[in-house]
Amino acid sequence: MLTSPPDLALQGLAHVGETPLLCAACGSGYALRIYKRGPREPFPASVSCLGCGHWEDCSPVLTNGMVDAALEARTGRKVAADIDTFVAEWRGRIFQGELVAEFIPDDAVVMLKALHGEVSKDARRWWGGKKRAVRTRAKETTGAVKAAAKEKAGDAAGAAKSAALAADWALRTGGAGPDTAPKKPRSRCTVKGCRGGMVTLSTKVHSTTGKTSEVKIPCGVCHRRKPV
Ligand SMILES: [Zn+2]
Numbered sequence: 001m002l003t004s005p006p007d008l009a010l011q012g013l014a015h016v017g018e019t020p021l022l023c024a025a026c027g028s029g030y031a032l033r034i035y036k037r038g039p040r041e042p043f044p045a046s047v048s049c050l051g052c053g054h055w056e057d058c059s060p061v062l063t064n065g066m067v068d069a070a071l072e073a074r075t076g077r078k079v080a081a082d083i084d085t086f087v088a089e090w091r092g093r094i095f096q097g098e099l100v101a102e103f104i105p106d107d108a109v110v111m112l113k114a115l116h117g118e119v120s121k122d123a124r125r126w127w128g129g130k131k132r133a134v135r136t137r138a139k140e141t142t143g144a145v146k147a148a149a150k151e152k153a154g155d156a157a158g159a160a161k162s163a164a165l166a167a168d169w170a171l172r173t174g175g176a177g178p179d180t181a182p183k184k185p186r187s188r189c190t191v192k193g194c195r196g197g198m199v200t201l202s203t204k205v206h207s208t209t210g211k212t213s214e215v216k217i218p219c220g221v222c223h224r225r226k227p228v
């Protein structure tokens with residue numbers, strides 16, 4: 001019985017006459033499910049309480065006929081803002097209340113609208129955060145660049161030195177310019193023991209003392225020997 005959908009899913013308090021319909025066990029009337037029982041109208045309906053789990057097999061106030069009357073009288077919902085209410089009369093008894101909203105297409109529309117609103121709000125928040133981060137980073141970068149520029153301007157000697165190096169390089173490369181040229185001296189030489197164009201050898205041959213000593217000779221492969 002509990003596994004089948006109820007005939008009436010009450011939303012909030014329903015009333016029979018002036019009396020609120022309440023769970024016989026816990027006294028709450030806010031989560032009641034009504035089931036028709038048996039074939040005849042005057043038979044008592046069953047009431048299930050979702051609050052406490054109590055199952056009232058034979059309601060003292062509700063009959064199958066009242067459930068049917070309620071189903072017939074229910075307003076239903078057309079748009080999302082509607083509520084599903086009923087005021088039913090059965091053999092002189094007034095049964096009224098509200099039913100749990102059943103899903104209608106307009107609910108989807110409203111939900112999607114709300115969802116869309118939330119999504120774009122989130123997106124705005126997300127972008128806002130990103131923009132802030134970018135602004136902060138830009139500020140930091142600008143600051144760093146400014147600081148570097150200041151440092152450079154202050155270090156006139158360093159600037160002169162690099163200018164001199166550039167000029168030197170230009171001289172040696174026939175004016176290839178410092179833009180592409182500085183890469184070349186940085187490239188590693190494949191000759192073992194070559195450091196900056198000088199190869200260090202351990203040798204007895206060149207030693208004046210006859211003992212093993214280290215001799216530096218210009219590298220014949222890379223010719224990176226520093227000008228003396
Ligand atoms: Zn209960």
Ligand SMILES: [Zn+2]
Binds near residue numbers: 191197
């Ligand atoms: Zn070399």
